[in-house]
Amino acid sequence: MEVKVYRQDGSEAGRTVQLDDTIFGIKPNDHAIWLDVKAIQANARQGTHKAKHRGEVSGSTRKLYRQKGTGHARAGSAKSPLRRGGGTIFGPRPRNYSLDVNRKTKRLARRSALAYKAQADGIRVIEGLSFDAPSTKQLAGVLKALNLDNQKVLLLTDVVQEVVYKSGRNLQKVQVRDAASTSTLDVLNAQVVLIVEDALPVLSSVLGNGKEAEAAA
Numbered sequence: 001m002e003v004k005v006y007r008q009d010g011s012e013a014g015r016t017v018q019l020d021d022t023i024f025g026i027k028p029n030d031h032a033i034w035l036d037v038k039a040i041q042a043n044a045r046q047g048t049h050k051a052k053h054r055g056e057v058s059g060s061t062r063k064l065y066r067q068k069g070t071g072h073a074r075a076g077s078a079k080s081p082l083r084r085g086g087g088t089i090f091g092p093r094p095r096n097y098s099l100d101v102n103r104k105t106k107r108l109a110r111r112s113a114l115a116y117k118a119q120a121d122g123i124r125v126i127e128g129l130s131f132d133a134p135s136t137k138q139l140a141g142v143l144k145a146l147n148l149d150n151q152k153v154l155l156l157t158d159v160v161q162e163v164v165y166k167s168g169r170n171l172q173k174v175q176v177r178d179a180a181s182t183s184t185l186d187v188l189n190a191q192v193v194l195i196v197e198d199a200l201p202v203l204s205s206v207l208g209n210g211k212e213a214e215a216a217a
Contacts, residue, residue, distance in 0.1 A: 001025055001118060005125050005197060010145025017125050017197060019118065020204045028112035028119075036109035036184045039099040051091025054079045059086075106184070111207050113187035124148070124194045129157070134166035143174070146194070154190035156182055158198035179203050 001024055005013040019025070057079050064075045081089040101109075117123050124146065131138055143149045156179045157164055168176040177186055179199035187193060195203075 003123055003125050005127055006146060007127050008129060008142055008145075010142070010147075013127055017200065019123065020200070020208060023111045023203060023207050024115055024118040024123065026111055026115050028115045029108050030112070032105050032109040033112050033184055033188070035101050036106050037188065039101045040183055040185045042097045042099045045097040047095045047097050049092040050094050051088040053089075053091065054081055054087030057085070057087045107207050109184040110182070110187065113184045114193065114203075114207075117187060117190075117193050122190075122192050124192055125197055125200070126194060127197050129161070129164050129196060131163045131167055134163050136167055136170045139164070139167040139174070140171060143171075143194075148192055148194065151191040152189065154182070154186055154193045156193065156195045156199045156203075158196055158202050180206050 001019045001021065002016040003019060005015055005017050007013050054077065059077070059079045061077050061079065064078060065072070067074055075083075078086065080086045114123075126142075126146070129139075129142065140149065143153060150173075152173045153175070155164070155168060155174060155176045157176065158179060160178045161176075165176045168174040175186060175190065179195070179202040
């Protein structure tokens with residue numbers, strides 16, 4: 001699949017680049033995407049929720065009144081879950097929600113997400129981004145020149161570029177990631193994936209079908 005290459009000012013560079021068919025040209029696997037997204041969202045949960053049971057709430061443990069002869073239902077401790085201020089029955093307890101997904105499935109999920117974007121014409125390639133200093137205004141201008149200012153954009157760089165990252169962190173619809181560490185959820189949440197040209201070989205080495213990808217995943 002060939003896509004046009006754009007310059008930072010939004011103009012066409014007059015050439016195209018070939019996208020890796022082993023990534024962008026595959027038949028997407030929905031189940032792999034579901035497994036990976038489920039794991040990403042589960043691993044983001046803290047699992048620190050907790051409610052007090054009857055042994056943890058404060059209060060006396062004495063019997064409220066005698067067992068028989070009052071005409072009322074039997075009652076024990078005021079900390080009973082049946083009484084106001086008592087403990088919680090089967091309340092939430094701290095737990096670990098993390099899930100494991102094997103490396104090949106994660107790679108397949110990311111390839112599938114990128115393939116969906118390619119099929120929906122949601123891939124853009126830019127020659128490069130050169131900022132002297134972090135500038136939200138400058139990055140917003142680049143996106144506007146590319147007609148992407150009103151869309152949710154995932155910007156993939158070849159390496160961690162702190163200047164570009166800081167330029168995009170105040171843009172609500174923009175997410176900046178280096179190509180090697182982007183996730184399936186990042187790709188799915190974006191309407192358009194804007195890829196710096198130097199990041200394409202990184203994607204091929206990390207997500208491709210070669211031995212390099214197996215070692216990098």
